[in-house]
Amino acid sequence: MAFLEPPPDLIKVREGMHNVSASMLRPIARKYDEEEHTYPKELDAFRGIQVMGRPKKKKDGEKKDKPKDPNKIGQNLGTIVTVEEMCWGDCGLMLSIPNAGLGNAAIAAVATDEQLERFGKKWAAMAITEAESGSDAGSISTTADLDGDSWVLNGEKIFVTCADRCDCVVVWATVDKEAGKAGIKSFVVEKGTPGFTLDHLEHKLGIRASDTGTFVLNNCRIPKENILGSPEVKQTTEGFKGVMKTFDNTRPMVAAMSLGVARASLDLTREKLEQAGEKLDYSKNPNNCSARQKDYYMAEATLEAMRLLTWRAAWMADNGDFNNLEASMSKAKAGRGGTLITQKCSEILGPLGLTTKELSEKWMRDSKILDIFEGTGQIQHLIIARNVLKLSRSQLQ
Ligand SMILES: Cc1cc2nc3c(=O)[nH]c(=O)nc-3n(C[C@H](O)[C@H](O)[C@H](O)COP(=O)(O)OP(=O)(O)OC[C@H]3O[C@@H](n4cnc5c(N)ncnc54)[C@H](O)[C@@H]3O)c2cc1C
Incomplete structure (x- = not known):
């Protein structure tokens, strides 16, 4: 059973990250969208700060500890929350934060002490x-x-x-x-x-x-x-499976990116709806709402489903549970949900959703990749089906 109530420390992390994101990333989001390939020098401020969690190296045979206190923030859940907040600010900038590359996670997971010494800070x-x-x-x-x-x-x-x-x-x-x-x-x-x-x-x-x-x-x-890792070629696919397992940690991270972008889009849409006099009233029967409000509620519900699946996958990873199915579910739902929400928000906003006056059109563009890298939505569905139907890779491709 996943424990999904955010503990107080996690709420603090989320608030802190939100402030950083709002003050440092959001204001330069449009600038670096337009100046493609220019290094955002403002990100130097993040050098030396660990934004994405890195798996702790375990000695051979050492078992993962189960957190004894359910309120303890595991590394995966902490990272998920941080990543969502940063991507609420800007996803492209979050991906450009120094020393937070996917290669860093791979090195931290399997490097020897000597390799960590040489590559750990790169x-x-x-x-x-x-x-x-x-x-x-x-x-x-x-x-x-x-x-x-x-x-x-x-x-x-x-x-x-x-x-x-x-x-x-x-x-x-x-x-x-x-x-x-x-x-x-x-x-x-x-x-x-x-x-x-x-x-x-x-x-x-x-x-x-x-x-x-x-x-x-x-x-x-x-x-x-x-x-x-070992240079030895064993006649089994265990080694390769081990490498693929890193995706069980990184896919919820990409799902969290999608959460951040989609939430940014919903926040702006709510603000504009309310400015237009369409205050959202959750006590009202959705059948008595405007079509725009109803669309907004549906998008919000999708966001909530995305978050629950993502948190569950991260929580399982923190607790040493095998989460291959749940990691793919989170990525499939959030990747697709993010593209649908950002499109719907631009639609609700009308012309404002398509001009560069606001970031809505950008979020619609940004969200697409989150359904592609770290395994496309279709590939996540394949993994889910293999898990549910108990079929091997060769039986279902
Ligand atoms: C902006 C960006 C950044 C990236 N960053 C990295 C990175 O840092 N490192 C890295 O290694 N890669 C990276 N990638 C690559 C990314 O992971 C791949 O694009 C992705 O895995 C899909 O592979 P592909 O492009 O070859 O598409 P293909 O595998 O050719 O797939 C094409 C289409 O066919 C579908 N498809 C394929 N096989 C099946 C199947 N069996 N059943 C149903 N549908 C299927 C796919 O879902 C997709 O829609 C990045 C890509 C982009 C666009």
């Missing part, structure tokens, strides 16, 4: 996707060959978030194509390594403050010690 992006491999991450073709004391990497990685601004990239590559998923490992590649080139940055529909780029790895030689 800004790390994550490069999985390739031109022929997106949803099916197990089919990547970038290779890593051991040559003396080095790994030699070859391939191309597309759509890498923080590509320009990061210090290093966690690159997924196969050490043995014949082994399929069992051969997939991750490697830390530092910027400036010969053979590692940022080819170009994308121009995007939304989250334009966040830089997304393509890397080419051409005989890129990195130290043997830069492999994360």
